[in-house]
Amino acid sequence: MTRPLGALLAHPLSVVTAGVDLFPEALRSQGAIVETVDWRPPAFGAPEDLAAVAADRRRVSANRTATERILAAGADLVDVRSAADALDLDRDLFLHAGPPIEFGNASGPLRGALIGAAMFEGLAADPDEAVAMLESGRIRLDPCHHHRAVGPMAGVTTASMWVSELRDPVNGGTAYCSLNEGLGKVLRYGAYSTEVIDRLRWMGEVLGPLLAAALIRSGPIDIKSILAQMLQMGDEGHNRNRAGSLMFLRDLAPTIAEAGAPADQVADVLRFLGGNEHFFLNYGMPAAKLALDAARDIPGCSVVVAMARNGTEFGIQTSGTGDAWFTGPAQTPEGLFLGGYGPQDANPDIGDSSIMETLGVGGFSMAAAPAIVRFVGGTVPDALATTRRMFRITVTENPAYAIPVLEFRGAPTGIDVLSVARTGILPQINTGMAGRVAGTGQVGAGLVKPPQECFEKALVALAALARS
Amino acid sequence: MTSGLDHVELRQGQYHDSVTLMQASRTVSATAGVREALIAMATALNVELAQGMGFQVPQAAAAQLLIAVRADDQAGLDAALSALTAALSTRSASRGTSGAAGAEDPRPATTAAALEDSDAALALISVPGPYAAIEAFDAVAAGRNVMIFSDGVTVEDEVALKHAGRAAGVLVMGPDCGTAIVSGIALGFANVVRRGPVGIVAASGTGAQQISSLLETAGVGVSHLLGLGGRDLSAQVGGLGAELALLALDADPDSELIVLVSKPPDPEVTQRLQTLTDGLSTPVQFALLGPRQPDLTQAVESVLAAVGTTVPTWPVVGRPQHAGQVAQLHGYFAGGTLAAEALLLADELAPISTNLGPGAVPAAQALSGGPHVVVDFGEDELTRGRAHPMIDPSLRLDQIARLTESADGDLVLLLDVVLGYGAEPDPAQSLVPALRTAAQRMADRGHELNVVLSLCGTDADPQSWQCQAVALSDAGALVFASNAQAARHAVVLARGAIPALTPR
Numbered sequence: 010m011t012r013p014l015g016a017l018l019a020h021p022l023s024v025v026t027a028g029v030d031l032f033p034e035a036l037r038s039q040g041a042i043v044e045t046v047d048w049r050p051p052a053f054g055a056p057e058d059l060a061a062v063a064a065d066r067r068r069v070s071a072n073r074t075a076t077e078r079i080l081a082a083g084a085d086l087v088d089v090r091s092a093a094d095a096l097d098l099d100r101d102l103f104l105h106a107g108p109p110i111e112f113g114n115a116s117g118p119l120r121g122a123l124i125g126a127a128m129f130e131g132l133a134a135d136p137d138e139a140v141a142m143l144e145s146g147r148i149r150l151d152p153c154h155h156h157r158a159v160g161p162m163a164g165v166t167t168a169s170m171w172v173s174e175l176r177d178p179v180n181g182g183t184a185y186c187s188l189n190e191g192l193g194k195v196l197r198y199g200a201y202s203t204e205v206i207d208r209l210r211w212m213g214e215v216l217g218p219l220l221a222a223a224l225i226r227s228g229p230i231d232i233k234s235i236l237a238q239m240l241q242m243g244d245e246g247h248n249r250n251r252a253g254s255l256m257f258l259r260d261l262a263p264t265i266a267e268a269g270a271p272a273d274q275v276a277d278v279l280r281f282l283g284g285n286e287h288f289f290l291n292y293g294m295p296a297a298k299l300a301l302d303a304a305r306d307i308p309g310c311s312v313v314v315a316m317a318r319n320g321t322e323f324g325i326q327t328s329g330t331g332d333a334w335f336t337g338p339a340q341t342p343e344g345l346f347l348g349g350y351g352p353q354d355a356n357p358d359i360g361d362s363s364i365m366e367t368l369g370v371g372g373f374s375m376a377a378a379p380a381i382v383r384f385v386g387g388t389v390p391d392a393l394a395t396t397r398r399m400f401r402i403t404v405t406e407n408p409a410y411a412i413p414v415l416e417f418r419g420a421p422t423g424i425d426v427l428s429v430a431r432t433g434i435l436p437q438i439n440t441g442m443a444g445r446v447a448g449t450g451q452v453g454a455g456l457v458k459p460p461q462e463c464f465e466k467a468l469v470a471l472a473a474l475a476r477s
Numbered sequence: 478m479t480s481g482l483d484h485v486e487l488r489q490g491q492y493h494d495s496v497t498l499m500q501a502s503r504t505v506s507a508t509a510g511v512r513e514a515l516i517a518m519a520t521a522l523n524v525e526l527a528q529g530m531g532f533q534v535p536q537a538a539a540a541q542l543l544i545a546v547r548a549d550d551q552a553g554l555d556a557a558l559s560a561l562t563a564a565l566s567t568r569s570a571s572r573g574t575s576g577a578a579g580a581e582d583p584r585p586a587t588t589a590a591a592l593e594d595s596d597a598a599l600a601l602i603s604v605p606g607p608y609a610a611i612e613a614f615d616a617v618a619a620g621r622n623v624m625i626f627s628d629g630v631t632v633e634d635e636v637a638l639k640h641a642g643r644a645a646g647v648l649v650m651g652p653d654c655g656t657a658i659v660s661g662i663a664l665g666f667a668n669v670v671r672r673g674p675v676g677i678v679a680a681s682g683t684g685a686q687q688i689s690s691l692l693e694t695a696g697v698g699v700s701h702l703l704g705l706g707g708r709d710l711s712a713q714v715g716g717l718g719a720e721l722a723l724l725a726l727d728a729d730p731d732s733e734l735i736v737l738v739s740k741p742p743d744p745e746v747t748q749r750l751q752t753l754t755d756g757l758s759t760p761v762q763f764a765l766l767g768p769r770q771p772d773l774t775q776a777v778e779s780v781l782a783a784v785g786t787t788v789p790t791w792p793v794v795g796r797p798q799h800a801g802q803v804a805q806l807h808g809y810f811a812g813g814t815l816a817a818e819a820l821l822l823a824d825e826l827a828p829i830s831t832n833l834g835p836g837a838v839p840a841a842q843a844l845s846g847g848p849h850v851v852v853d854f855g856e857d858e859l860t861r862g863r864a865h866p867m868i869d870p871s872l873r874l875d876q877i878a879r880l881t882e883s884a885d886g887d888l889v890l891l892l893d894v895v896l897g898y899g900a901e902p903d904p905a906q907s908l909v910p911a912l913r914t915a916a917q918r919m920a921d922r923g924h925e926l927n928v929v930l931s932l933c934g935t936d937a938d939p940q941s942w943q944c945q946a947v948a949l950s951d952a953g954a955l956v957f958a959s960n961a962q963a964a965r966h967a968v969v970l971a972r973g974a975i976p977a978l979t980p981r
Contacts, residue, residue, distance in 0.1 A: 014598070014622050014646070014647060014648050014721070014725045015598045015620065015621065015622065015646075015647065016596075016598040017598040017599055017622045017648065017659060017725070018659065018660065018701055018725065018726075018729050018731075019598070019660070021660070022598070022599065022659050022660050022662045023595070023596065023597040023598055023599070024597050024598075024599045024600070024601050024664075025588060025591045025592055025595055025597045025599070025600045025601070025616075025621075026600070026601045026602075026603070027587075027588050027591070027600065027601070027602050027603070027604050027612045028601070028602055028603025028604040028626065028627065029603045029626075031899075032601055032603060032626070032664070032665070035663070035898060035899070036601075036662065036664070039661075039662045039663065040662070041662050042597070044585075044591055044595050044597060045584070045591075046584075046585055046586065046587065046588055046590075046591045046612075047583070047584035047585060047586050048586070048587075048588075048604055048612070049586065050604075050605070050608060051608065051611070056607035056608055056611075057607075059608070059611050060607075060608075060610045060611055060614075060631075060634055063610060063611040063614040063615075064610065064614060064634060064637045064638070064641075066637070066640075066641060069618045083489050085489075178489050179489075228538075231489070231538070231540035231541075233492070234492040234540040237492035237493075238492060397583070398583075401583075401585075401586060401587075401590060408493075408565060408566055409491060409492060409493075411493070411497070417497065428587070428589075431586070431587055431611065432586045432587065
């Protein structure tokens with residue numbers, strides 16, 4: 010048996026000190042080994058709330074369970090089909106990114122995407138009619154997250170759009186995400202011109218069915234494995250998906266060719282996939298969703314399981330607080346702008362794609378993607394510092410997502426609300442920027458953080474549950 | 478030789494780069510009881526390699542992780558698989574350095590973060606009270622002992638911490654634990670004492686200092702002094718810390734005898750601890766203050782007898798005092814336990830106006846009461862927003878001035894001074910002039926002032942007991958090493974009797 014109290018009564022004494030400087034000095038002068046904490050008062054939260062969460066006897070093991078599930082989760086792409094089929098979606102129910110929102114509060118890109126979707130679904134003949142239907146509530150809105158789905162930017166997903174279905178063979182979950190439309194004038198950035206609607210039609214008529222047929226021939230594709238490999242190839246999985254998209258194309262191209270479609274369709278599909286370096290984002294996101302959904306609903310758990318924005322509000326959910334959203338006003342990202350666009354053109358933060366950071370990749374793994382840092386207005390040392398900083402607010406590291414430049418240290422995983430409060434370090438998100446005006450499309454890319462308010466509210470809720 | 482035990486497994490959703498896997502293969506192959514192993518992504522090439530080694534590999538996909546192990550037996554296989562788990566989950570050894578590019582990891586901002594990279598057995602928390610429990614929970618969650626110097630932690634948090642500590646097998650010392658000595662290293666307020674056979678468990682800071690100092694004076698050393706915080710033996714906390722500390726010292730080969738010291742404890746807790754200590758192999762001497770209980774000096778004398786050391790004559794320095802007039806006793810203390818002990822020993826003068834114990838009133842009210850007064854200047858009410866009187870004597874000095882300016886009869890002033898690490902560097906420096914002024918004022922008005930001083934400490938302390946005693950006795954005080962003796966002497970003086978005693 011080991012001696013009681015660990016090695017406390019064994020010589021030499023080794024101490025970690027937090028607080029007044031007098032103690033480490035006095036201890037060192039007596040020959041003790043001393044390490045000091047760079048302690049500051051918590052950045053936010055009432056002391057009694059912080060103590061209640063810290064004292065919650067369930068928390069440590071709950072957080073461990075949550076991160077074990079996140080680390081263990083797999084993600085296989087198993088099917089591609091229409092959202093009506095896959096999500097049992099009525100034609101008048103439109104899914105969107107972020108926490109719940111009413112049409113009247115929607116920002117430009119979300120308004121534009123909802124208008125475009127209404128026309129794509131044939132519910133409205135023109136934008137005015139679409140607005141009327143959305144305003145009157147004849148078209149209902151609901152977050153993607155409430156349907157085991159995620160959507161980038163506006164995230165608008167409707168019955169006739171095709172979605173991918175991913176399964177987690179370990180925890181048994183299922184998650185869905187739309188197919189990526191590419192860059193430029195696209196619905197997810199709020200564009201709804203004929204060109205946009207036509208592309209969505211083609212995706213439903215040609216791209217979706219051909220991917221589905223190819224997938225039947227190839228069998229499930231291991232998305233987690235691609236995600237792990239792309240982090241070693243300069244992608245961070247949110248704003249840079251170049252290697253991931255090419256690996257996906259490599260894996261599926263043979264069976265796309267074999268699926269029996271006319272050669273011109275095969276060529277169009279391969280060209281579309283090869284020309285869209287964000288195609289893989291729409292697989293990474295549901296893979297992250299699967300892992301985080303597996304960590305939901307663990308009593309006493311203070312780990313964040315969703316971060317999502319609807320263009321007006323930023324919302325987070327934690328494992329221990331069920332389906333509640335803790336929201337604050339969405340911030341406007343800072344970064345670089347395309348062409349002649351500037352900060353005045355940027356919409357506040359939007360999209361479910363911050364699920365990547367919730368998993369520990371994207372902005373959390375910036376150190377893995379030196380190629381992207383200048384695009385979001387940073388430097389390579391910034392990228393390294395960012396990832397290091399994220400380790401301070403996360404429970405563990407994910408060895409599946411190893412970061413080469415940090416000696417293959419795993420991605421920082423499991424954002425702990427209590428750690429965020431104590432350190433004042435907010436999650437770092439890499440993101441694209443949508444134009445403020447509906448239909449503009451992407452205007453830039455940059456960095457953004459959630460408003461602190463989300464975490465303040467989550468802390469209060471966790472404390473109340475800890476006391477009850 | 479038998480054919481060995483083959484294990485082939487394909488794992489879904491686990492990707493590792495080839496270097497990591499080659500290292501893992503090497504680690505697993507080198508495990509005792511393992512003959513051969515291949516850990517690799519299940520590419521066609523690797524599957525062929527495994528087949529070449531004689532493994533039967535089922536249909537595999539390149540994204541799967543192939544684990545092929547040939548072991549002597551089941552035990553070897555189990556060892557191989559746990560070695561594999563360790564190899565694939567090992568964090569990089571280079572945490573804290575940055576490899577190619579720049580900055581070091583920042584210093585840890587929380588106790589949890591600091592402990593992650595440290596094998597320290599103890600965390601010492603002295604952050605502001607409202608935040609202390611948060612840091613302390615970090616330590617307990619990491620399976621480390623914790624000493625909470627901070628006060629202002631709620632009793633609910635203390636109970637939660639100590640329950641969690643017991644579940645994790647770690648000691649929660651405090652909150653408001655000012656004194657500890659672990660393996661000869663002083664934490665917080667503690668005296669310089671030699672190492673020796675006596676372990677001390679203390680729900681009392683100055684009580685522990687008194688006991689360890691008297692032991693040192695008698696030439697007996699201390700193995701460890703584990704502080705618990707003053708509330709540990711209350712009904713609410715229930716002796717949770719004491720229980721664990723007693724068990725630890727019982728198992729400690731350096732501790733031949735244990736002293737448990739506390740301010741007046743809850744009777745049921747005392748009983749429970751009595752039952753616990755009856756079952757220990759190390760004898761335990763209780764030094765629990767209370768009516769009809771031995772005082773701390775008597776407890777030390779019992780310890781000395783038990784370890785076979787002669788009880789010395791406890792040092793007294795100064796000129797003999799002769800009263801003969803009935804006088805008011807004013808006891809002003811920096812040490813809470815020393816005050817509590819004096820209050821118990823002055824019982825025959827009751828009623829006593831005090832901020833301690835069952836008849837306690839607020840300090841301001843206690844000080845203006847009378848005729849006899851015992852006040853603990855270290856009480857929370859008096860230390861809010863200022864340092865403890867062991868560090869900042871000004872509040873007590875002001876009160877001495879106020880008292881001796883206005884007293885309308887003879888006075889016995891009973892004071893304590895606590896030496897050691899953490900305490901004022903030279904308490905006599907401010908106390909000596911204050912006592913001279915006080916004596917002058919009293920003499921001017923034709924009143925007698927007798928100053929009785931309980932000086933807690935050792936000659937090895939930074940302030941030196943002997944030096945302080947000489948300086949204070951020069952100012953007219955009679956200086957005792959034993960607080961109980963000082964209190965008894967003061968009571969006799971207050972009663973107007975002639976004290977029997979021979980100062981050295």
